[in-house]
Amino acid sequence: MSESxxxxxxGLCKSFGSLEVSRNVSLALxxxxxxxxxxxxxxxxxxxVNLMTGVAKPSRGSVSIGGEDVTGLSxxxxxxxxxxxxxxxxxxxxxxxxxxxxYLAASEQAGVAGDPWRPAxxxxxxxxxxxxxxxxxxxxxxxxxVVRHLPYGKQRLVEIAIALSLKPKILLLDEPAAGVPSVEVxxxxxxxxxxxxxxxxxxxxxxxxxxxKFARKIFVLVQGAMLMSGTPDEIAASDEVxxxxxxxxxxxxxx
Amino acid sequence: xxxxxxxxxxxxxxxxxxxxxxxxxxxxxxxxxxxxxxxLAVVAYFAFDTYLSLGIAVxxxxxxxxxxxxxxxxxxxxTLGHATMYGFGAYTAGLxxxxxxxxxxxxxxxxxxxxxxxxxxxxxxxxxxxGNTLIMLTLAVVVMLSEVANKAxxxxxxxxxxxxxVIDPLFGIYKFDIWGRTRYWYxxxxxxxxxxxxxxxxxxxxxxxxxxxxxxxxxxxAIGSPVPWRLLVIYTIGGAFAGAAGGLLAQSNxxxxxxxxxxxxxxxxLIMLVLGGTGRLYGALVGAAIYVMLHHFASAINPxxxxxxxxxxxxxxxxxxxxxxxxxxxxLSSPLNRRAR
Numbered sequence: 001m002s003e004s005x006x007x008x009x010x011g012l013c014k015s016f017g018s019l020e021v022s023r024n025v026s027l028a029l030x031x032x033x034x035x036x037x038x039x040x041x042x043x044x045x046x047x048x049v050n051l052m053t054g055v056a057k058p059s060r061g062s063v064s065i066g067g068e069d070v071t072g073l074s075x076x077x078x079x080x081x082x083x084x085x086x087x088x089x090x091x092x093x094x095x096x097x098x099x100x101x102x103y104l105a106a107s108e109q110a111g112v113a114g115d116p117w118r119p120a121x122x123x124x125x126x127x128x129x130x131x132x133x134x135x136x137x138x139x140x141x142x143x144x145x146v147v148r149h150l151p152y153g154k155q156r157l158v159e160i161a162i163a164l165s166l167k168p169k170i171l172l173l174d175e176p177a178a179g180v181p182s183v184e185v186x187x188x189x190x191x192x193x194x195x196x197x198x199x200x201x202x203x204x205x206x207x208x209x210x211x212x213k214f215a216r217k218i219f220v221l222v223q224g225a226m227l228m229s230g231t232p233d234e235i236a237a238s239d240e241v242x243x244x245x246x247x248x249x250x251x252x253x254x255x
Numbered sequence: 256x257x258x259x260x261x262x263x264x265x266x267x268x269x270x271x272x273x274x275x276x277x278x279x280x281x282x283x284x285x286x287x288x289x290x291x292x293x294x295l296a297v298v299a300y301f302a303f304d305t306y307l308s309l310g311i312a313v314x315x316x317x318x319x320x321x322x323x324x325x326x327x328x329x330x331x332x333x334t335l336g337h338a339t340m341y342g343f344g345a346y347t348a349g350l351x352x353x354x355x356x357x358x359x360x361x362x363x364x365x366x367x368x369x370x371x372x373x374x375x376x377x378x379x380x381x382x383x384x385x386g387n388t389l390i391m392l393t394l395a396v397v398v399m400l401s402e403v404a405n406k407a408x409x410x411x412x413x414x415x416x417x418x419x420x421v422i423d424p425l426f427g428i429y430k431f432d433i434w435g436r437t438r439y440w441y442x443x444x445x446x447x448x449x450x451x452x453x454x455x456x457x458x459x460x461x462x463x464x465x466x467x468x469x470x471x472x473x474x475x476x477a478i479g480s481p482v483p484w485r486l487l488v489i490y491t492i493g494g495a496f497a498g499a500a501g502g503l504l505a506q507s508n509x510x511x512x513x514x515x516x517x518x519x520x521x522x523x524x525l526i527m528l529v530l531g532g533t534g535r536l537y538g539a540l541v542g543a544a545i546y547v548m549l550h551h552f553a554s555a556i557n558p559x560x561x562x563x564x565x566x567x568x569x570x571x572x573x574x575x576x577x578x579x580x581x582x583x584x585x586x587l588s589s590p591l592n593r594r595a596r
Contacts (some may be wrong), residue, residue, distance in 0.1 A: 052529040053477070079479030091477070093470040099271065103279055104467040105478040107460040113480060116461040116488070119283035123460060127280075131267050133541050166478060 003069025006031050006200035007083065007170045010063035012051050014044075022058070023225040029170060033200040036211040038235075039221035040244055045204050046088060048221065049174050053085050054078045067168065079108075082169030086159040086176055088204075092147050098158055099143040102130045106165040133165040137191060146167045153180045160191070164250045171195070177210055190212060212236070219246070283458035288588075292540050296443055305550030307435035313547045314442045315503050320527045320539040321446075321453055322496030327525075328534035329462060330489045333386055336393025337497055337524050339371040339377060339400060343517035344498025348402065349417040349511040355424040363445065363502045370498015371491050378490035383483055394521065401516035417511040431506075438507050445503060449496055450536070456492065457536055462491075465489055466534070526565075530572055532579020541581040 005028035014022040021044045024074040029035055039045050050056040052063055054075040062071045065081045073081070093101050103120070106129040113122075134140045137157040142150060147158060156176060163171055173192075177185050185207065192214055195201065205211050211218065211232075218235045220227040222244050228235070235241055261269075271277045299310055301503045310318045347369035356362070381392050391465040404411045411417050429437040456462050468475045470481055475482050505511045514520060531542020549568065553561035561594070576583040 051466075055477075075476050076479045079477070087478065091471065091474050095470055095476065096466070097276070099277065102461060104475070104480075106466065108475075108479050113464040114458045114461055114485070116456045116459045116492075118460070118462050119455075119458050120460045121283060121458075123278040126460070127268055127271075128264055131264050135263070135267070135287060143271060144268075144274055162478060173278075180532065202450055219460075232421050 003031065004064070005029055006033065006066060007052065007202075008064050008067075009048075009052060010062050010064075012048070012063070013059045014047055014051055014056060015059055018088075021224050022051060023223075024061070025221070025224070025226050026061075027219050027226065027229065029200040029202055031169075031200055033199050033217065034204045034215055035200075035217045035219065036215035037202055037221060039206045039207075039209055039227075042222040043221040045221055046174065047224075049172055049204060052172065053083060074227070079166060079168075082166035082167075083172070084163040084166040084170070085172040086163050087155075088174040088178060090152070090155045090159055090179075092155060092158055092162075094148040094219060095146065097144050097146055098134070098139055098150070098161075099130060101147055101158055102133055102161050102165050103127070104129045105162040106133070109166045129165055129167075133161040134234055136164060136194070137161045153184050156180050156188070157191075164195075168199065170200045171203070173201065173205070175205055175206050176203065177205060181194045185210065231241075267409070270492045271504050279463070283455075289537075292537070293447065300439055300443075302529030304436075307439050309548070309551055311435055311438055311442050311507050312551075313501050313544050314439075314446050315507065316524075316527060316543040316547045317540050318442075318446045318449060318503065318540035319497055319524050320531065320543040321450060322493045322500060322529050324533060324536060324539045325453060325456065325489055326493035326498065327528065328536075329457060329469065330465040330486055330539070331381065331472075332486060332490060333389050334393040335521055335525065336377070336395075336397050337493075338397045339518055340373050340494040340497035341501040341504075341520065341524070342397075342400060342404070343373045344370040344527065345505040345511045345515045346411060346417065346501075347498070348502035348505040349420045350410070352420045352422055352506065353417070357421055359422050359425055359441065359506055362422070363499060363504060366498045366502025366505070367523065369437035370501065373498070374494020375487065375491045378487045378494075382486045382490060394518070397518065397521050401513060404513055404516055411511070411513075411584055414513060416513060417505075420505055420511065421507040422506050422509065423596035426477075431509075435507075442503050442507060445499065449499060453496070454536055456489075461485070461488075469534070475528040503548070526569060528579075530569060530580060532576075532582040535579075535581055535585070538579045538581040541584070542579060 008028040010026050012022050012025045025048060033182050037045055043171060049057065051058050054073060062069055063102060064070060066079065067081055093104065103126065107123060107127045111130065112123050112126060134143060137160055139157055140162060142154065147155060152227050157180065160176065177188060180188055189210055203211065215232060217229065218232055219229045220235065220241055227240060227244065228238060274279050275281065307511040319341055326332045326334060341574040344366035348366040351365045377396055381389055384392065406412050422431050425437055425441055432436050464480060464485055468485060472482050501515060527542040527546045528539060530546055531540065532538030546565065548562065549565055572580060
C-alpha cells in the first residue's frame, strides 16, 4: 500500500480582490519530512500557511491530511487531524504562566478541555504531556513564570511547546527563529533536529543557515507561485533562486 | 537494573505541586478564608434579623452577579444582556406558581431551565459576534423582551406586574413567612449549592479553556479548541444561574415587575461585577453585597442623590483597584499572591 503524504496541497489559489497572493501552489510533505519553504518578502508564504491551516479559505484547490480532504474543515478540525503550527509573531496567552499556556493545548489535545467538573489538577496524564513538552524545550524552570515576563526568545519556545503538546503529525514552523538572539538560534536548531522522526515538519524561514542545515527538501515561493523545489544542493545551485535572492528580476537578467 | 523510583517527570510535578504559584494544581483546593462569607451570611441571619429582606436581596444579587462572572469574567463574553435570562427566569417562576404548581423547588428548577434555554437560543444567534456588536444585540434583546412583557398583559400583568405568585411551604414544612426566615435559608442554600458548582467549573479544564478564550480566542482556535461551542456552553450555564436568581426573586417577592427586563437591571449587574472584580467568583460576592447595601443605606440617607455615592465608589474602584474590591483584598492579604500575578 502506497502511503499518502502527511500533508498535500494541490493547485491552491487565493486572491484578495485583484491581487493574487497564491497562484496554483502544490506541495506535498511525506511522513517524517524535513522541508523548508523559502521566498522573498511578499511571496505569499504566510498566506500559504493560513490556507494550509484553515485560517483562510482558498479560492481554488485542495488541502488534504494523510490522504483525507480537509479543504472544508475548520482550523480546529485540522488540528484534531494532526496539523499544528507556530506563529511568526508570538501569539500566546500573555497573562498566563508557561505551564498554563501549554496545559491549554495539552488538555484540548487530550479531549478533556470540555470537562467542566473534574478539577484541572486531576488530569494527571495531561500534566505529564505538558512536562514532556516543557522538558524538550528546557522550559521547566520557567513553568510558573507569566509569559509576558519572559524574554522574547523564550516566548518562541513556548510557541513550539504548545505546538508539540498537540502531538501533531505535521508541524508548520512559521519563522521560528525570528526575534531569537543569535546565540540561541544554534540551540533552537538542535531542538528541531531532536524532534520525533516520524513528525513531518515544514519550516518557513528567512535564516538560510537554519534552512540549509535543517531541510532535506526546499520549496521556493516567488510572487505567490512555486518557483522550484529540490534538495538544498539543487536549490543552492539554481540560477533562478540566486536571481530572486540577489534581488534581480529574471527579466532584468536576460536583457 | 532497578528503575529510578522517581522519574524526572514525577520530580518536576512534585516541585510544581510544592510551588504555591501553581494555580492549575492548587486552585480547586479550599482555603480556610473561603468559609468567611458563608459564616458571615449565617451570622447575619441571627444578628440582623430585622434586615432579612435586605439580606435576601443581597443573596439574590450575588447569585445574579456570579452568573455574569462566569460569562464575562471567565469567558470574556461582552454582554450587556444578562437581564434577559434573569427576567425570563423570574417570569417563568412566577407563571409556574400562578398556573401550574406552588411548589418552590419545581418553580426554581423551571426558572433555571428557562434561563438556560433562553441563553442557548440567543447565544446560538449572537455568540459568533464580538465587541460592540455583541453588546448592542444582547442589550436589544432585553429592551425587546421588556416590550413583550409590557404588551402581553394577560400573561404578565404588563406594567402592573405579575401578581398572585403564591408559594407553598418548602418541602411541605417550612412556610414562607412575611419575616423572610424561610426565604433567607432557601435563597442562601440555593446560592451556596450553585456557588460550589460555579467554583467547580472555574477550576476545571473547561474553566481554564474559557480563560484561554478570554485571553486569546484566536490562539485557542489554533490549538484546536471549538471556541463557539465552549462559549455557548458557558453562556447556557450562566443563563441557568441567572434564571435561578430571577426565579428566587419572583418567589421571594411573590411578584414579578417589568423592571427585571430593564436597562437598569442589566447594567447594575455589570456594575456589581466590576465593583467586586471579574473572573474570581468571590468578586461577585463582594461586589453585589457592597452595592446592594450601599444602595440601601445611602438611599435611606438621601433618596435622590444616593447614586452619587455609588458612582464615586465605582470611579475610585476602577481607577485605583482595576481588579475590583476583591482583587484589592487579595492583593493586601497575600504578598505571595501578588508575586504570582
